[in-house]
Amino acid sequence: MNTEYDRSTLLELGFVPFAQWKNDDGGVTYEAHQNIPSDFDTLLEKKDVLYAFVCDNKVLYIGKTRRTIKERLYNYIKSKESSRQSTNIKCLTGIKGLLSHQDGCVEILLFYVDKQLQKLQFGGFPISIASGLEDILIEKFEPSWND
DSSP states (O other), X not given: OOTTOOHHHHHHHTOEEEEEEEEETTEEEEEEOTTOOTTHHHHHTOOXXXXXXXXXXXXXXXXXXXXXXXXXXHHHHTOOTTOSOHHHHHHHHHHHHHHTSTTOOEEEEXXXXXXXXXXXXXXXXXOOHHHHHHHHHHHHXXXXXXX
16 A cells, blocks of 8 residues: 555545445445535436545545446445455455444545536547546555455
8 A cells, every 4th residue: 555645635636525334234334424515415326436445544445437326335235245246345344344443434535527527538539537547546546455
């Protein structure tokens, strides 16, 4: 894990605090961040979103979803250890481990660009800023759950 980059770096890039993971009857769920804008439900329906899991200012995981963020987070919630989705299992195991500590907290940050604002193109094709950032952020931050 690269300690040069942390939560504040993501905030400077335009990530927003969205929610935090919490325990839920042996599993996990998430609840809106206390400072989340009133359009939380609208944010849940965003597609082409870059997201990060953060604990104690350390970036643990960076991911991207083409589906809505609500659908992607649901996959973490419903993951089973018998699942073939190793990323979901790794993140879920890590989240549960951190939440098992009395003051454990895992925050979810989001980065998205509305389609109307995204104007980057190559050869007439739109370029996803979230997709373009994902690989370089993983390379620079070296999040431990992205191994």
